[in-house]
Amino acid sequence: MTTVALDTGVGPLLRSWRERRRISQLELALRADSSARHISFIETGRARPSQEMVLRLAEHLEVPVRERNALLVVAGYAPHYAETPLDDPAMGALREGLDRLLQGYDPYPAFVVDGLYTVVAANDGMRRMLDGVAEHLLVPPLNAMRLTLHPEGMAPHILNLREWRADLLAQMERQIALARSVELRALYEEVAGYPVPERSRDAEGWEPPSASVPFALPLVVEHHGHVLSFVASIATFNTPMDVTVAELAIETLLPADAATAAYLRSLAG
CATH class of the missing domain: 1.10.260.40 (lambda repressor-like DNA-binding domains)
Incomplete structure (x- = not known):
């Protein structure tokens, strides 16, 4: 970066x-x-x-x-922090730990991104949510922002897309203010320019976000005719000593209601 x-x-x-x-x-x-x-x-x-x-x-x-x-x-000094590629043998224990964490969270969606939102790992629960996403968006390296906001990605299936899109773009803006990354700025301008797709119909059985989950903005998704509601959380590493590790984020989607949890368990079964 x-x-x-x-x-x-x-x-x-x-x-x-x-x-x-x-x-x-x-x-x-x-x-x-x-x-x-x-x-x-x-x-x-x-x-x-x-x-x-x-x-x-x-x-x-x-x-x-x-x-x-x-x-x-x-200031005229050598860099202090290493930047070790995630596929380096020295990162073996970290990769194994991330894989165990993601597998343990299944059937609920979870994935890991780097500082440019490139998906470096994901569990089966997350992959099941990508049904219907255009093939060209699924060619590695996958990018979480493109997958979410592209009109051929998950965007047409997100029922509260305008609210969720605004939250994601604000998150990127805060990150750009800190990192001042050329690549991150280019990614932001790309995804912010995507047209917001119009849904052909509203899925039945869902309430406005403020009424259904008062403690956090949910991600409300239609998946094969079922309305799923998630609350997202992001975890990072404490006191990282490597640039790569410092920029990793573990993102999990927690079911916001019992119906969503039951449906995800049925898919895994």
Whole structure:
């Protein structure tokens, strides 16, 4: 994933992250065991921060791992965090753990995506939800946003598509604001430009999202004449030390009602 440096020098970049987090120089100095004067000197280029200081400030500013490497390179240091391909033998234990987790969640849908929403693993419950998706969208590498929002993907079967689409696009916007990724921005512009398909009919037996699941926006899908309702959750790794791992997200679709759970169990059976 390619990132774009909007400013030259590590100082302006650190200032940009601080302002984005709405933290004063004094507050950041207290968190990082430094002084407001030293933070000011770093941001204006009057002082060159050490590698340790760049990492410390990045940690307290909650800078994504990939962006921490970028800050180090701009400051004249080597990247600190490795970026190990998921198919590398060193990632064997991680892959096995993810597979066990996904299989354990079946028959409910679950999948894993990277920072560009490429699907790197999925269980049978998720694959069963892709019935009717156009073949060209199922050619690897699969992309979760294209599968969901493309008019030949799941979009025609999502009964509350406008609400769900708005939520997904807002999620991508927040991610772009953090990562400033060229590829992610291109993906956003692509999927945001998809036409919103008009359903030929409303499926029977479903209520508006606010009435059916008051605690979260559900994903309401028609699947072979059955109305299914899900609540989505996303899990990430705690304190990742590798760029690849830092950008992985495990997404699960929890049945929002008993009828959905029963139907998914019947499909698996």
